[in-house]
Every structure is written in C-alpha cells, then in structure tokens.
Amino acid sequence: MKNFSFHNSVNIVFGKGQISKLNSLIDKKSKVMMLYGGGSIKKNGVYDQVMTALKDHQVIEFSGIEPNPVYETLMKAVEIIRQEKVDFLLAVGGGSVLDGTKFISSAVNFKGYTWDIMSKNAPLTEPTLPIGTVLTLPATGSEMNANFVVTNKDTQEKLGMNKPEVLPQFSILDPEAIYSLPERQISNGIVDSFIHTTEQYLTYPDHGYLQDRQAEGILKTLVEIGPKYLNDKTNYDLASNFMWCATNALNGLIGVGVPQDWVTHMIGHELTAFYGVDHGQSLAVVLPGVLEVKRAEKAAKLVQYAERVWGIQEEDENKKIDLAIQKTIDFFESLGVKTRLSDYGINSDKFNDIKSRFERRGMTAIGERGTFTPDDVVKVLELRQ
Amino acid sequence: MKNFSFHNSVNIVFGKGQISKLNSLIDKKSKVMMLYGGGSIKKNGVYDQVMTALKDHQVIEFSGIEPNPVYETLMKAVEIIRQEKVDFLLAVGGGSVLDGTKFISSAVNFKGYTWDIMSKNAPLTEPTLPIGTVLTLPATGSEMNANFVVTNKDTQEKLGMNKPEVLPQFSILDPEAIYSLPERQISNGIVDSFIHTTEQYLTYPDHGYLQDRQAEGILKTLVEIGPKYLNDKTNYDLASNFMWCATNALNGLIGVGVPQDWVTHMIGHELTAFYGVDHGQSLAVVLPGVLEVKRAEKAAKLVQYAERVWGIQEEDENKKIDLAIQKTIDFFESLGVKTRLSDYGINSDKFNDIKSRFERRGMTAIGERGTFTPDDVVKVLELRQ
Numbered sequence: 001m002k003n004f005s006f007h008n009s010v011n012i013v014f015g016k017g018q019i020s021k022l023n024s025l026i027d028k029k030s031k032v033m034m035l036y037g038g039g040s041i042k043k044n045g046v047y048d049q050v051m052t053a054l055k056d057h058q059v060i061e062f063s064g065i066e067p068n069p070v071y072e073t074l075m076k077a078v079e080i081i082r083q084e085k086v087d088f089l090l091a092v093g094g095g096s097v098l099d100g101t102k103f104i105s106s107a108v109n110f111k112g113y114t115w116d117i118m119s120k121n122a123p124l125t126e127p128t129l130p131i132g133t134v135l136t137l138p139a140t141g142s143e144m145n146a147n148f149v150v151t152n153k154d155t156q157e158k159l160g161m162n163k164p165e166v167l168p169q170f171s172i173l174d175p176e177a178i179y180s181l182p183e184r185q186i187s188n189g190i191v192d193s194f195i196h197t198t199e200q201y202l203t204y205p206d207h208g209y210l211q212d213r214q215a216e217g218i219l220k221t222l223v224e225i226g227p228k229y230l231n232d233k234t235n236y237d238l239a240s241n242f243m244w245c246a247t248n249a250l251n252g253l254i255g256v257g258v259p260q261d262w263v264t265h266m267i268g269h270e271l272t273a274f275y276g277v278d279h280g281q282s283l284a285v286v287l288p289g290v291l292e293v294k295r296a297e298k299a300a301k302l303v304q305y306a307e308r309v310w311g312i313q314e315e316d317e318n319k320k321i322d323l324a325i326q327k328t329i330d331f332f333e334s335l336g337v338k339t340r341l342s343d344y345g346i347n348s349d350k351f352n353d354i355k356s357r358f359e360r361r362g363m364t365a366i367g368e369r370g371t372f373t374p375d376d377v378v379k380v381l382e383l384r385q
Numbered sequence: 386m387k388n389f390s391f392h393n394s395v396n397i398v399f400g401k402g403q404i405s406k407l408n409s410l411i412d413k414k415s416k417v418m419m420l421y422g423g424g425s426i427k428k429n430g431v432y433d434q435v436m437t438a439l440k441d442h443q444v445i446e447f448s449g450i451e452p453n454p455v456y457e458t459l460m461k462a463v464e465i466i467r468q469e470k471v472d473f474l475l476a477v478g479g480g481s482v483l484d485g486t487k488f489i490s491s492a493v494n495f496k497g498y499t500w501d502i503m504s505k506n507a508p509l510t511e512p513t514l515p516i517g518t519v520l521t522l523p524a525t526g527s528e529m530n531a532n533f534v535v536t537n538k539d540t541q542e543k544l545g546m547n548k549p550e551v552l553p554q555f556s557i558l559d560p561e562a563i564y565s566l567p568e569r570q571i572s573n574g575i576v577d578s579f580i581h582t583t584e585q586y587l588t589y590p591d592h593g594y595l596q597d598r599q600a601e602g603i604l605k606t607l608v609e610i611g612p613k614y615l616n617d618k619t620n621y622d623l624a625s626n627f628m629w630c631a632t633n634a635l636n637g638l639i640g641v642g643v644p645q646d647w648v649t650h651m652i653g654h655e656l657t658a659f660y661g662v663d664h665g666q667s668l669a670v671v672l673p674g675v676l677e678v679k680r681a682e683k684a685a686k687l688v689q690y691a692e693r694v695w696g697i698q699e700e701d702e703n704k705k706i707d708l709a710i711q712k713t714i715d716f717f718e719s720l721g722v723k724t725r726l727s728d729y730g731i732n733s734d735k736f737n738d739i740k741s742r743f744e745r746r747g748m749t750a751i752g753e754r755g756t757f758t759p760d761d762v763v764k765v766l767e768l769r770q
Contacts, residue, residue: 001400001621001622001625001626001629002400003399003401003402003403004397004399004400005396005397005398005399006396006397006399007394007395007397008393008394009392009393009394010392011391011392012390012391012392013390014388014389014390014391014641014642015386015387015388015389015642016388017388018388207622207625207626208626209606209609209610209626210602210603210606210626210629210630210633213601213602213603213605214599214602214633216598216602217595217598217599217601217602218595218598220598221594221595221598224594225594236386237386237592240386240592240642241592241593241594241595244386244595244642245595248595253638256399257399257625257629
C-alpha cells in the first residue's frame with residue numbers, strides 16, 4: 001500500500017425532506033446565489049423546496065449552466081457575484097452545475113486571467129466562496145470531491161481541475177429529488193459511477209485489500225440495483241443506494257494508497273469532444289477495449305474482478321477474463337447504454353486525430369503503469385468499432 | 386435506508402515516515418502538549434520521531450495516561466494546560482491516550498464541574514483545544530471519530546461520550562509504529578475492529594446495500610489478514626490493512642442510514658468493569674451469545690453474513706447460522722482470544738449484579754429493535770459460561 005492522505009470534510013446530509021435543512025445550513029447573514037441549469041428543478045419540485053427553505057435568506061438566482069459547463073457562461077455569474085457582493089454559492093443540480101459553481105467560487109476573487117485556473121493550475125491565493133450543493137443527478141461524485149471540469153469554447157478546450165479550496169461545505173442528497181430523471185441520465189449515471197470505481201480498481205494488486213473490497217462493494221451494489229432501478233424509478237431504497245454509490249465511487253476513499261488508471265476517461269473525453277457522445281456512453285464504449293488491450297498487465301485484477309464481482313467459477317484464466325469483460329458489456333447494455341462505436345454512428349475516420357491529441361498533450365505513457373501509449377488508444381478504438 | 390448525516394473532517398495522513406509531517410501539520414506558533422501513556426513509545430522509536438519532527442515547536446509532555454483513562458489523571462493535565470497556556474494537544478498512543486486527550490480538550494475551558502461533560506453530556510459552550518494524533522494501536526477508531534470513554538474512580542463509573550468539538554484535526558497512521566505491539570494487543574485490536582463492524586451490520590436488513598458491502602469488506606479483510614499478521618508482525622502490508630480496517634470500522638461510514646446494535650459492547654463493558662477482562666476479550670466472549678439469543682430477530686442478516694463473509698453453502702437456514710456463529714468463534718480463538726467466561730475464571734456469581742446494572746441505568750430495551758432486555762443479558766452470560 002502506498003502512502004496517502006485522506007481529508008474530506010464535506011457534510012453529507014442524506015435523505016428525504018433534507019432540503020428543508022438549507023434554512024439552518026446557510027448563515028442567515030449570507031447573501032446567497034442559487035445556481036442551476038436548464039430548469040428541470042422547476043418541474044420536479046426541487047426549486048420550490050429550496051426557495052421555501054431559504055425564505056429567510058437573501059437569494060439571487062443564476063440559471064442556464066449548461067451540461068459540460070462553459071467558461072463564458074460561468075464568467076457571467078462571476079461578474080454578477082462581484083457586483084452584488086454574494087458570499088455563498090448554492091449549486092442545485094448535477095455534476096455540471098456543481099463543477100461550474102466550483103469554478104465560479106475559485107474565480108470570483110482571483111487576480112489575473114481566470115482561465116489560467118484551468119489551463120495553468122494557477123494557485124488560489126485569494127479566498128474562494130463557500131459552496132453548498134443540492135444534488136439532483138448522481139454520477140460525478142462532485143458533491144463530495146474538489147474536482148471540476150470546464151469547457152472553453154474560444155480555445156476549444158475541456159479541462160479538469162482539482163482544488164481543495166472549492167470542496168463543498170455541505171451537500172444535500174435527497175433520493176426523492178432524482179425520481180423524475182430521464183432514463184438516459186440514470187443509465188449514464190450508473191455507468192459513470194461503475195467506471196469511476198473500475199478506474200481505481202482494475203489496475204494491479206498492491207495490497208490494498210480493504211480498498212479492493214470497498215470498490216467491489218460499490219460495483220456489486222450497482223450491478224444489483226442498476227437494472228432494477230431503471231424499472232422502478234420512484235423506489236426510494238433503490239434511489240438511495242444509487243445515489244450513495246455514486247458519491248462513494250469518487251469521494252477519494254476507494255482510491256487511497258492504490259494505483260489508479262483513468263485511461264478510459266481520457267479516451268472517453270475525446271469521443272465526447274469529437275462526436276458529442278454522452279460521457280457515460282463514451283465510457284461504456286471504451287472500458288471493454290482498455291481491459292482487452294491491457295489484459296496481460298491487468299490480469300491479476302481482472303481475475304479477482306471476475307470471481308468477486310461476477311462470481312465466475314471458470315478454471316481457465318483467459319476464459320475467466322473473457323467472461324468478466326463480456327459480463328461488463330452485458331451489464332451496460334442491460335441499462336440501455338450501447339457499447340460499440342458503430343452504435344453511435346462513429347467510424348474510424350478520426351482515430352488518428354484522437355491519437356494525435358494524446359501525443360500533442362504529452363499523454364504518451366499513461367495508465368496505472370505508465371505503459372499505455374497513443375498507439376494503444378487506436379487499438380482500443382479499433383476493438384470497439 | 387434511514388436519513389443520515391456524515392461529516393468527518395479528520396485529515397488522515399497514512400504511511401511510513403509520515404510522523405515527520407508533524408512539523409508542518411502543527412502551527413509553529415502553537416504551544417504543544419504531547420500526551421502519551423506508559424512509555425512504550427520510548428522503546429519503539431515513536432517518541433524520538435515525534436520529538437525530531439517537533440524540534441522547532443515549543444513542546445511540553447504529559448505521560449502516564451493509563452489504559453481506560455482515569456478522570457483524576459486527565460484533570461492533572463487540564464491543570465497544567467491552564468497554567469502553561471498550551472494551545473495544541475498531540476495524543477501519541479492508542480485509544481486510551483486519544484480518548485483521554487479528547488476529554489482534556491473538552492475540559493480545559495469548561496466552566497463548571499468537568500465530570501458533568503461525561504455524566505450529564507454537558508454542552509461545550511467554550512472553545513475546545515485542537516487535537517492531532519499519532520496512532521500506535523489500531524482498535525478503537527478514536528483517530529477518526531469523536532468518541533471517548535473515561536473512567537471515574539470516585540464514582541466507579543466508566544462512561545462514553547461523543548462530542549463533535551473534539552474530533553481530531555489530523556491523525557497520523559504509520560503502520561511501522563505498530564510493529565512492536567504485544568500479541569495480545571494485536572489480537573484484541575482485531576477482535577475490537579471486527580465487533581465494531583458487526584455492531585453496525587448484524588442487525589436486520591434495511592436496504593443499506595452499499596453499507597452492508599462495506600461492512601462485509603472490513604470483516605473479510607480482517608478474517609484474511611488477522612491470523613497472518615499475528616505470525617508476521619513486521620509485514621508492512623498486513624499492518625497497513627489492519628490499521629486501515631480498524632479506522633474504517635468506526636469512522637461512521639458503515640453505520641450511516643442503517644440500524645445499529647451495540648449490545649455486545651454494553652455487556653462487554655460490564656465484564657471489564659467487574660473482572661478486568663480486556664475489552665477485546667470481553668467482546669469475543671459476548672458476541673456469540675448475543676447472536677444466539679437474538680438469532681430469530683437477526684436471522685436474515687446472519688444468513689447474509691454466513692454466505693458473504695464465510696462463504697457457507699449450507700441449505701438449511703438454521704445450520705447456516707450455526708456454522709456462521711461457530712466460524713466467528715473459531716476466528717477469535719485462532720487469534721488467541723478465548724471466547725468462554727470459564728477461560729477467564731469467571732463463574733455465574735455476578736450475573737444478577739450485571740443484570741441489575743442494566744435495570745438501574747434504564748437499559749431495559751436495547752439493541753437494534755429495542756427488544757433486548759436485562760433477562761437477555763443473563764441468557765447471554767449463561768450461554769457463554
């Protein structure tokens with residue numbers, strides 16, 4: 001096991017009716033900006049619950065944060081915050097709203113060109129704004145981590161960042177708030193949570209016995225509840241477990257002290273950038289290919305995954321791995337998430353452009369062993385046609 | 386799943402060589418009191434590592450915090466802290482040192498009779514002192530929770546408390562710091578961690594699917610590494626997993642949103658109080674009896690435990706539960722922890738005194754369903770003779 005630090009101070013407030021606690025969670029002296037996306041929260045009742053809870057607070061609203069939040073949009077919020085002297089940010093939505101709010105928090109008092117926060121990992125020497133969240137879409141784990149991804153249309157970049165200064169103070173997770181999600185967002189969220197877990201688990205054994213068990217626990221729970229939840233979207237217990245799995249998949253705990261991969265995410269991001277495929281869809285396409293291309297290096301963990309997550313009893317190691325990869329594909333398909341590039345109308349035209357992007361960015365020796373090359377990117381894409 | 390909040394801000398600093406980080410973890414302007422127990426840290430090198438790390442700090446020492454820390458001892462530290470204007474407490478030791486330090490932190494600025502903090506759950510309206518810890522004995526989870534247990538010799542009370550105000554700021558977990566532990570402390574620590582987990586798991590199913598998997602992960606890891614570690618006490622990876630299991634068993638995570646029992650601990654405390662049996666030993670004696678007496682109410686979880694933790698394939702449900710309880714006993718015995726009252730020279734003379742204690746304290750309807758009575762206490766003890 002490697003040395004690590006684990007420090008996650010987010011106050012998770014979980015359960016039905018908990019949105020009402022906003023009233024006491026945010027200081028009444030604060031001037032609050034409530035940030036949200038396209039208005040789904042006005043249809044599902046969350047907007048009204050938030051407003052009722054904050055009736056004694058001074059609140060201004062900022063809506064229109066898009067999926068894959070855009071720098072230019074977020075900077076509009078920054079301008080308003082500076083003018084209005086807002087001192088608390090309440091993000092109400094899914095990963096995009098939460099990520100955008102983290103960028104806004106970091107940018108408000110930043111001296112200099114704010115895109116440098118993303119492109120140059122510029123240090124946050126000035127105070128950030130405190131953040132609270134009300135989660136309406138389980139997937140990214142943004143409610144309990146300090147990660148955020150922002151897109152800049154001018155420079156055609158989509159960049160990720162991690163700044164401990166923007167970790168939310170609290171996050172409210174009310175499973176009833178996700179009842180009205182469209183099926184596609186649920187499926188994508190389950191796949192995203194599953195693959196956040198495999199990125200920290202399907203590597204090589206490094207004596208993280210407990211971390212392995214914790215990761216397998218998330219995977220098994222998602223396998224158990226995923227398809228059931230899609231057929232029973234107002235089942236409180238299934239919604240609760242989906243939500244709590246998504247948070248635990250990327251709050252740092254399962255990744256402490258163990259090797260991590262993240263190649264599937266890196267390739268997936270390019271599929272989203274080039275073709276506009278949903279993030280969850282892109283991961284479902286790529287993961288089986290990464291496991292296939294790196295099956296020798298990942299063999300020990302793939303065997304463990306086959307046995308412990310899928311209960312595969314096969315003697316032959318190679319067959320065991322084949323079955324585990326096939327079970328993974330079948331699971332994604334059972335959620336309605338297609339797993340081949342052709343399912344999304346993607347051909348091989350841009351495989352070399354994607355490869356070049358990895359080369360240009362110096363991402364030439366990635367993955368848990370630093371052995372995954374731009375040529376491997378093409379191999380993965382070819383396998384997933 | 387029940388509503389819950391989870392808020393644990395302890396900064397865990399894990400791994401070999403990490404004690405040196407004390408230098409930057411504690412503000413150089415602080416006046417530090419280093420608190421420890423009987424001096425084992427002077428033999429195993431931890432004392433020297435701490436002093437080297439704090440060579441630029443102003444440090445005074447307070448030693449002699451006993452196992453099951455005593456109020457009178459702790460109040461001596463409180464007096465010194467008040468006189469010397471100490472403003473940071475560094476606890477170096479196991480659960481007793483950490484628990485004692487938490488009480489001291491809560492008592493320093495307390496206005497009134499300080500035992501009221503324990504006996505009356507008196508609110509901490511004045512500031513507590515910040516705490517850091519260097520853990521040398523994995524067992525209680527005190528390094529990542531706000532629990533503390535203190536004994537008052539005058540009133541013959543041993544009382545537990547939980548005050549979020551005394552949660553450590555940071556805890557350093559260096560697996561090499563436990564290499565020289567006596568076998569009995571290791572065995573007790575493994576049993577303690579195991580039973581902290583079962584208290585939050587062996588209840589009734591309440592749709593905490595992920596929490597169940599997380600609890601099973603701790604149990605399976607302890608089963609896997611426990612006996613191995615006893616035979617290989619300087620194995621870094623086994624020490625790491627033992628340490629990290631103990632922390633995760635009682636940092637709050639596995640208990641969120643699910644029913645909890647804690648009857649085994651309540652009865653065990655009395656065995657320690659009456660006979661001076663080690664805490665871990667007392668739990669190993671009591672748990673099998675509690676599972677037997679409440680086997681009907683706990684049946685669903687006991688079956689799940691049999692299958693998932695012990696891999697028991699038996700068809701008959703009752704036999705399956707029998708086997709699971711026997712496997713549990715065998716595990717404790719394999720660690721050298723005896724599981725019968727007679728092993729500790731205890732007969733039935735005081736069974737009724739113990740029962741009376743439960744009655745006098747109003748602990749007449751305890752356990753996860755509130756159905757465990759003082760008569761059940763006697764039944765458990767009779768079964769474990």
